[in-house]
Amino acid sequence: MEMNRRKTIALGAGGVAALIGTAALAQTAPATTTAPAAAPAAPVTPGKTAEQWIAEFTGGAGVTEGGVELTAPEIAENGNTVPVSVAADGASEVLLVATGNPVGGVMIARFGPAAGRREIATRIRLARTQDIIGVAKMEDGTFRQATANVKVTIGGCGG
């Protein structure tokens, strides 16, 4: 596929595939290429959305509400460090996604035979006020989920 700069930029505005193309092009560009002085920064390749994460996790299977306990503060004083826990009795794996983050996925935790509870707590980054979703894959192969809204205040005077 032949691409000149103009085409790349035009495509870049078009979607994820083109952005990936841009990144690939940047990597394979000959070392002698000099960037114009005002070249924009390399775009941050957007990650999969929360929806895409859930679709991959469930393989497209239906998800029912309930049976998952998602614990998070209603208001987080700082979005850098938000305590969250996901618990689901009978789950073999849990997926946590953040619908308002640039990258939707937060973690996938798989419980092994020595797990004492089907529960995991961690601390996460939330870019803004948003819903977080915990999806559990149950041992019988079904999927369940719970949603929580976290309001993120941009607190913390100064640096």
Next chain:
Amino acid sequence: MTSTHLAAAMLALTLAGTAPAQADPIDATEIVINDGEIALPTRAPAPAYLEGVLPEVRSGWLYRDEATRAMQMDDFENPGMVFADLGLDSWETPDGTQGKSCADCHNGIDSMKGLRAAMPRMNAAGDNLWSMENFINDCRVNRMGAEEWGWNSAPMKNMTAAISLQSRGMPVDVAIDGPAAAWWERGREMYYTRFGQLELACANCHEENSGKNIRADHLSQGQINGFPTYRLKDAGMVSSHQRFVGCVRDTRGETFKAGSDEFRALELYVASRGMGLPVEGVAVRH
């Protein structure tokens, strides 16, 4: 209306628009850590020089939200403790041309018990006010033959965290008389001096308006008994001088440097405003 006055007016409006639910610190009298293993008082009577100014002195922990408070109530949930651990590692690691570690002269780090509570204080020669960072660098350069650590460098903050932890629970007790009196006076002067385009003094936020909200921030008394502290905003350890820099910058002012005469004087004065509060070792703030 000049832009400065406009900004000040907007600030006043913001301060006035405080949500009642968050207008005051919580009532707790103690920070109970590790299920009761340690209990740190959160309040102390105001020292004589703050009579009529503050009803009592209070830990900044009281002003934080539940999730932030919880992180300080368990040494395993407190992310600052991992940096104190790193400080302890370097306490025992030789460095510099003399091949010595801190432990070679000072033995166990528990020999530092009480130091944090008395910081900053006059140096041995009695001609300068030193923060803990100055004492550490004096050892490094003159006894160990090692390079100075930057005031806000990771190894320095790890070390001050490890040393501060040895004084956890001991009441802040800084000397403000004798040769330190002039430094204290200078710090007090700074506390009430308005800086920056917003023309804000420390006292405007942390004395006149503590307990109120400035935008999304619940203003504390600005106590430093919990420093160095793990700050969620920075996701790392923060020294008191680093915080002073942030505050002055927020006034849209030119800040002094961490470790400067100005900030050491201010550190002494602000420490003295928390006289009687316990050293929190490594606190967690937002």
Next chain:
Amino acid sequence: MAENVKPRVRVPDTASAGDIITLKTLISHQMESGQRKDADGQTIPRSIINRFVVDFAGANVLDVQMEPAISTNPYFEFGVLIDKAGEFTFTWYDDDGSVYEEKQSIAIA
């Protein structure tokens, strides 16, 4: 190996057979998300711990795939069923190829 990385785990010395104990782990790590830009406007490359695994006495407890939304200095809390004495292995995998491992044993009281 990233600098200033140190794991912190606490396992009780003993437990009764059949107990479910709660473990907390923390590791100091900057968890650079790949979303930030430096002063020149260039994206700072992602550098995170991407996987955390806990095993006990040869059996897996937990295997976590971690994304950049996990906070700096990653913290986890979870339960483990103690049915016999044994050794815990905690393993963190860094994007840069580093592997940080910590082992602690527990006895049956």
